[in-house]
Amino acid sequence: MRLPERQLAVLEAASATDERTVAEIAAETDLKPETVAGAAFDLAEEGLVEVGSVTDETLELTDEGRAYVEAGLPETRLYRAGLDAGADAEPVSMGAVIGGADLDGPEVDIALANFARKGFGSVDDGELSVDPDADPDADPEATALAALADADGESRSAADIAVDDAVIDRLDSRGLIAVAESVTRTVTLTDDGVDALMTGVEATETVGALTPELLASGEWRDAEFAEYNVEAEAETARGGRKHVLRRTADRVKDVLVGMGFSEMEGPHADADFWINDCLFMPQDHPARTHWDRFALDVDPMEEIPDELMTRVESAHRDGWGEDGDGYHSPWSEEFAREVALRGHTTSLSMRYLSGVAGAELEPPQRYFSVEKVYRNDTLDPTHLLEFFQIEGWVMAEDLSVRDLMGTFEEFYRQFGITDIRFKPHYNPYTEPSFELFGEHPETGEEIEIGNSGVFREEVTGPLGVDCDVMAWGLALERLAMLTTGAEDIRDLHGTLADIDFLRNAEVSY
Amino acid sequence: MPVVDVDPDELRELTGHEEKEDEELKADLFGLGLEFEGETDDGEFQFEFAPDRLDRLSVEGVARSLRYHYGDARGVYVPNTNDPEWTIEVDESVPDERPYVTGAVVRGLDLDEGALESLIQLQEKLHATMGRGRAKGAIGVHDLAMVKGAPLQEGAEPSITYRGVDPDGDTFVPLDANDELTPAEVLEKHDTGTTYADLVADLDRYPAIYDDLGLFSFPPVINGKRTEVTTGSRELFVELTGTDQWTIDRMCTIICYALSARGATIEAVEVNYADGATHPSEYGPELVRPNLDVDEKTVSHDRIETLLGVDFEPEEVVDCFERAGLDASYTLGEDVSYEVEIPPYRVDVLHPLDLVDDVGRAYGFDNLEPRYPDVGTVGGRHERSRLEDAVRTSLVGLGFEDLLNFHMTSGTENYDRMRIEPGTGGAAVADADEPNASAGVFGGGDPIAITEPYSEEYTQLRTWALPSLVMLLERNTHNAYPQDVAEVGFVAERDADADTGVAESRHVAGAVARRDASYEAAKGRLQAICDDFDADLATPRTEHPSFIEGRAADVVVDGERVGVIGELHPAVLVEHDLEVPVAAFEFDLDALR
Structure with a gap:
């Protein structure tokens, strides 16, 4: 017969006459106790051994019990104080004796209850008499406690200290000792086990790695696989991962596509006309000055429809509609044609709304982009020169501020941000305008999460759009920092990125 | 965004609400869009607000808004203006670059420290906003008692003159100085002069204001010491010069409203543009200022209802207008519309839509119930976005860490450290069967330079992505290898044929950095x-200075040369402090379409 090595070892260590404990066998075979137990049960299933169990009680002093070992049991102290007060001769007032016994609080009740029970004396009408023949030194409860104290912290069984079960129960019920049970497994050879050993048992071989050869030959059936420490650390496997910001962008795109938005694309380098003039940003607006934008050293852009240029200029100079007023700001076509890196992706919205990006759009439409924008801002942990802007707009007849609120509530709800607040705001290109605030899902902090509004007629009119368009934007990095917990945006984005940070950033979904 | 400093005690006094606690005031102002930012050293509250309501740039304007908010004031208020005594004569010598002037006389003032500080603040904040750093409009406030406008002849009115002066043509003692200086000397020697020198330095003649005693103000740079305003000043002469009459008139209006709120009386002045002087074509050469005319716009009831998504009774709308400091009248009929009167300090109202916003604010946007628009559209991503995504998925599956690098870089990083030179890009197309030696160096396209870069590290757009990958490897030499990194990203180079002069494209770049990195690893x-x-x-052999000779190839996809692959040259590795070999490739994303 063949048995796995560890089963064989247990079988050989077991005896037909003695019950041997698992611990004893483990010590002898140099196996772990749990391995021995596992093997023993396997052998029991084969009928080669019997696995028995012995339940042991072990006793331990409680804090209270330990205190009484020092001071004496309360009833004993009462008895001795009674003797000192002469209560063996005639009854003595309780108060004096209790004082002499140094009892207080609950100890008094404990002392009285056990005093009578143990026949140390009696209490009548507040007077105490003691029985001179009683012998507290022979009290088995005190003896048991003393024996346990001698064990010096190690627990003992009742048998070890030679005490009646009744005494143990009493001490347990008085809360002076704690009784714990433990089960010890024992192993005994059965007749079959003895026979097997007599006939001879061989160990099966253990196998390190499962090989194609083992599989093909069928030898795996008899193989025992060498045990691994399955709890040991393994080196983390490194695959590639999509950039954490890209994943956040993907999530945003999924949400928006699900809400019926189509994606826009368009140039990063664009004419100021598309970036600012179409947005009714006056040409002398502070954000259009040289220190806020990245102008490029290329020729002015020629390809702008003349009619559109004229209409936009007219909106700037004279306003839009009968009661419209223009800006009292300089306007030059030359500036409008200058090429710069876009400071927002609203340039894409302008291209789409004007129809130059494709077909003329008829309402209703929903469009979005999650694309890079460039701002000549100061670099710091929360500001980059380049970042991603989420931009979205809805075009429909008679859109109201309530539709705007409903749309954005739905969008932010997808990211766990509920209860968003709309704070009235001002943008040159939208009216009414709102800053969006929401509660951070984890910190509970109120944070700005976007800027929104209904495009002014000075914006939509020149583009040839005669229905309402509501729009909003926010920085993708702001969402990503919330979801990844990154504290310095430069850890994520750009050539300063830490590859370890990217490898370990939590996956969001 | 503009910040206004407000003394809370003055605010209580000007609103007539002495009982308001500081916190109540802050909360009420937050409701108006003024956010508490902190306190100044003197304990004044600082509020930040969006730059539309520039009439709120001083405590007086903030108090006026609060009074409307509390319901203490309703409808349009216009201060009375007395008939003019003074005239501003505009001489033809005024520089063409700064032709316009306006002004007002203010009498019956009792300026305490707080009021004077507030006036100076308002002046500075208006300079920074509407005045575009004094370029578009600059304000000078003078003690009228010190201005000598003696009539030239019996019965004529007193006047001052706006004219041009040669840079060294005259002298005066400017504020914060003790010596007579010429305007040119002010620009050179005086602190305020050097700050604003750029505004006038190129002019042949400088703007100047004269009275009977001579030069006393040098707009937009500095006033003269003689007419300096103090807490003892009881009467003021306010003058504004600039490049746009409307703008300086409105700045003047905001000043007049603020001083009127302090109990002063506004007195008009005449502005006479001489023959030969540029005058504002829309108003003619003779003006009476300040212009406190009320503007009027029409807005339909229907537009208000559709834009706010609320059904209103006309009376409710009128009530909202009045609480916003506007007046409105309407006639009942099929299509109700409102004639709305707008006070002259409301420089932000350009269109009837702005009035709908005022109704919304007065009604309370918080009271609107959000609703999801009942409009169906079909969503989707555009093709390039889907392709980029699919390629990223492939790269990640091959074990590459997906990167996201900046599009802005420097010539040093883009060319020099990669051992290539700008302007060597050449034609992109080559024959797969016959390596074309004159095809140019991949990545060597002409740069798009940023005219005023943030720093030397970001002077141009990257023409290829590989330098970014190598920079990232350079930053991560302390981290464990292998480091296989890739990016699908934006690159740009000069192209005269493109609409914008910029050829924008996306490249796929990958680099394998590890002890055993080889050409084969990259090519696989x-x-x-x-x-x-x-x-x-196909990968026909090529030469590229970034790669080891004999271990570089063109990436030719479907017969078109679209990229490069090879083992990075040891000189490039050493330049980037890399101690492991790197094999890399880069090609145009469109090749996979």
């Missing part, structure tokens, strides 16, 4: 990507 991965997209790959 490149091959896998091409297989994913059913693209036919």
Whole structure:
């Protein structure tokens, strides 16, 4: 017969006459106790051994019990104080004796209850008499406690200290000792086990790695696989991962596509006309000055429809509609044609709304982009020169501020941000305008999460759009920092990125 | 965004609400869009607000808004203006670059420290906003008692003159100085003069204001010491010069409203543009200022209802207008519309839509119930976005860490450290069977330079992505290898044929950095990507300074030369402090389409 090595070892260590404990066998075979137990049960299933169990009680002093070992049991102290007060001769007032016994609080009740029970004396009408023949030194409860104290912290069984079960129960019920049970497994050879050993048992071989050869030959059936420490650390496997910001962008795109938005694309380098003039940003607006934008050293852009240029200029100079007023700001076509890196992706919205990006759009439409924008801002942990802007707009007849609120509530709800607040705001290109605030899902902090509004007629009119368009934007990095917990945006984005940070950033979904 | 400093005690006094606690005031102002930012050293509250309501740039304007908010004031208020005594004569010598002037006389003032500070603040904040740093409009406030406008003849009115002066043509003692200086000397020697020198330095003649005693103000740079305003000043002469009459008139209006709120009386002045002087074409050469005329716009009831999504009774709308400091009248009929009167300090109202916003604010946007628009559209991503995503998925599957690098870089990083030179890009197309030596260096396209870069590190757009990958490897030499990194990203180079003069494209770049990195490792991965997209790959030998000679090839996809692959040159590795070999490839994303 063949048995796995560890089963064989247990079988050989077991005896037909003695019950041997698992611990004893483990010590002898140099196996772990749990391995021995596992093997023993396997052998029991084969009928080669019997696995028995012995339940042991072990006793331990409680804090209270330990205190009484020092001071004496309360009833004993009462008895001795009674003797000192002469209560063996005639009854003595309780108060004096209790004082002499140094009892207080609950100890008094404990002392009285056990005093009578143990026949140390009696209490009548507040007077105490003691029985001179009683012998507290022979009290088995005190003896048991003393024996346990001698064990010096190690627990003992009742048998070890030679005490009646009744005494143990009493001490347990008085809360002076704690009784714990433990089960010890024992192993005994059965007749079959003895026979097997007599006939001879061989160990099966253990196998390190499962090989194609083992599989093909069928030898795996008899193989025992060498045990691994399955709890040991393994080196983390490194695959590639999509950039954490890209994943956040993907999530945003999924949400928006699900809400019926189509994606826009368009140039990063664009004419100021598309970036600012179409947005009714006056040409002398502070954000259009040289220190806020990245102008490029290329020729002015020629390809702008003349009619559109004229209409936009007219909106700037004279306003839009009968009661419209223009800006009292300089306007030059030359500036409008200058090429710069876009400071927002609203340039894409302008291209789409004007129809130059494709077909003329008829309402209703929903469009979005999650694309890079460039701002000549100061670099710091929360500001980059380049970042991603989420931009979205809805075009429909008679859109109201309530539709705007409903749309954005739905969008932010997808990211766990509920209860968003709309704070009235001002943008040159939208009216009414709102800053969006929401509660951070984890910190509970109120944070700005976007800027929104209904495009002014000075914006939509020149583009040839005669229905309402509501729009909003926010920085993708702001969402990503919330979801990844990154504290310095430069850890994520750009050539300063830490590859370890990217490898370990939590996956969001 | 503009910040206004407000003394809370003055605010209580000007609103007539002495009982308001500081916190109540802050909360009420937050409701108006003024956010508490902190306190100044003197304990004044600082509020930040969006730059539309520039009439709120001083405590007086903030108090006026609060009074409307509390319901203490309703409808349009216009201060009385007395008939003019003074005239501003505009001489033809005024520089063409700064032709316009306006002004007002203010009498019956009792300026305490707080009021004077507030006036100076308002002046500075208006300079920074509407005045575009004094370029578009600059304010000078003078003690009228010190201005000598003696009539030239019996019965004529007193006047001052706006004219041009040669840079060294006259002298005066400017504020914060003790010596007589010429305007040119002010620009050179005086602190305020050097700050604003750029505004006038190029002019042949400088703007100047004269009275009977001579030069006393040098707009937009500095006033003279003689007419300095103090807490003892009881009467003021306010003058504004600038490049746009409307703008300086409105700045003047905001000043007049603020001083009127302090109990002063506004007195008009005449502005006479001489023959030969540029005058504002829309108003003619003779003006009476300040212009406190009320503007009027029409807005339909229907537009208000559709834009706010609320059904209103006309009376409710009128009530909202009045609480916003506007007046409105309407006639009942099929299509109700409102004639709305707008006070002159409301420089932000350009269109009837702005009035709808005022109704919304007065009604309370918080009271609107959000609703999801009942409009169906079909969403989707555009093709390039889907392709980029698919390629990223392939790269990640091959074990590459997906990167996201900046599009802005420097010539040093883009060319020098990669051992290539700008302007060597050449034609992109070559024959797969016959390596074309004159095809140019991949990545060597002409740069798009940023005219005023943030720093030397960001002077141009990157023409290729590989330098970014190598920079990232350089930053991560302390981290564990292998480091296989890739990016699908934006690159740009000069192209006269493009609309914008900029050829924008997306490149796929990958780098394998590890002890055993080899050409084969890079090519194996490149091959896998091409297989994913059913693209036919060939790698004819090429020469490229970034790679080891004999270990570099063109990436030719479906017969077109679209990129480069090879083992990075040891000189490039050493330049980037890399101690492991790197094999890399880069090609145009469109090749996989």
